Amino acid sequence: MTTFSDQILLVTGASGHLGRLAVEELLARGATRIVAGTRDPAKLADLAEKGVEVRQLDFDDKASLASGFDGVDRVLIISTDGVGRRTEQQTKAIAAAKSAGVKHMVYTSAPAARPNPDAGLNPEHFWTEVAIAQSGLDFTVLRNHMYAENNLMDAGHVIASGQLFGLIGDRGTAYVTRADAARTAAGALLQGEGKTIHDVTGPAAVTNQERAALYAELSGKPVSVIAITPPELKSGMLGAGLPEFVADLLVAFQNDAVIGYHGVVSDVVERFSGRKPQALAAFLADNRAALGL
Template sequence: MTDFRNAKLLVTGASGQLGRLAIEELLARGATRIVAGTRYPDNLADLAARGVEIRRLDFADSSTLAGGFAGIERALIISTDAIGARAEQQVAAIDAAEAAGVRHIVYTSAPAASPNPGSAVRNDHFATELRLYRGNTDWTILRNNIYAEIILMGAASALQSGQLFDATSGKGRSYVTRADAARAAAGALLTSTGKLVLDVTGPAPVTQEEIAGLLSRVSGKPVTRIGLAPADLRAGMIAAGLPDAMADVMVSFDVDAAQGCHAVVTDAVAHLSGREPQTIDSFLDANRAALAG
């Protein structure tokens, strides 16, 4: 296996959760020339003290792109949270990376990235992937499944009401923990060559019926899964105070799951990180304290 531990490696979005975890993995695996690109350089003083080079890199500020990618050999481009605007920003970042001579780009995408009028998330990722396909550098596209942490976001209301609402039509998701996705991303940055698309998944698809059962077991509170039509789920989310744009994103995730897009299982995590992905049972057990309240 090719080893790029001594190459100059850039991680964008390094102040974010996935970026920090990826840098920790790179350090643990012996990478010697790590660059952390971030909108908030002052937040990464601890990494600078450990030998990581810190650069201001903001995809929304084109003046930071050339300097951010200068001298970089391999770059992990972590998709931003600017849904609807990020495709243009990420394409500009890829343009800058290619102009700077970056030899390999690792990009964190999403399942079934494709044109879809009902999903800004899929459209953004598709546009970014298309730019990589049309480019002149090598790349690895990591289609990260839905993060297991999203379960915790909805757990409080489910435990309070005793009901878990979804529009997945009973289909499963191969949830992957953010830590496993970060380890896989670091592994791709350290080892991948050529052009490759990988689905990054947990070990097995899990239905919302099963999630409700797991929440009940871990918390000791009864939770029942309630299946809804997408429009009804969206209306309920908005009535509960979720912003319209976020409700649209969450519903689009469920629609994608209902179409089977989230049920794919691969060995990408194990292959790229050397560790098996964490199961949802284990993940919820590890986060029992977060469910206790």
């Protein structure tokens, strides 16, 4: 693969979890002209000390978009946290990148990105992908599957209660760690060519039954799967105090696992990072403390 390590490489959202890891991976892989874009440059003082150029970059600020992309050859656009506004924000960033003369764009998308109104967050990713394709620039779209870290949010409760609630017909999710996704994104920024779309996944699709078995093995406590319908799942989330729009998004995500969209397994992590992705079992074992064990 061609390596573009001597070109000016911009990572947006560099003060976030994924962005910071991607910048650190670029440094580790010998990139010499790294630009870290962030709304708050003070958060990246440590990276500046390592030779990274830190720029103020806010997708809602037209002036900062122009200065942030100035002179950049290749950019990693990490999807923003502006749920409901992502398409607008990211479309502005794509236009700014094109205007600045960026040659290649990497974007962190989601599996099965599509415009269907019942597809949760996917429409925002889909229309961003459309804007990237319409820009005429070369691109590498990385459809990151569910982060393994998301399991840590409720695993402690699942183990304590002995019950894991999930939709009937779950076909599995190819959980990928944030570190593997970041290393893949850095690799795509260094090596991606042409116009391509990739699924970024862990090494295997893990069903709810398999996940419950992992929790039981780690904790020494029985964990059962309670298979329910989408309305039942939403009702339970609302009862737990989640806002309705959040419940709808989470149900849509789980429904995609039933359809099979999250069960795709690829070798993209290894191809772009040079390492095999970490399995969910190993990730959970490494994070026993977060599980309350």
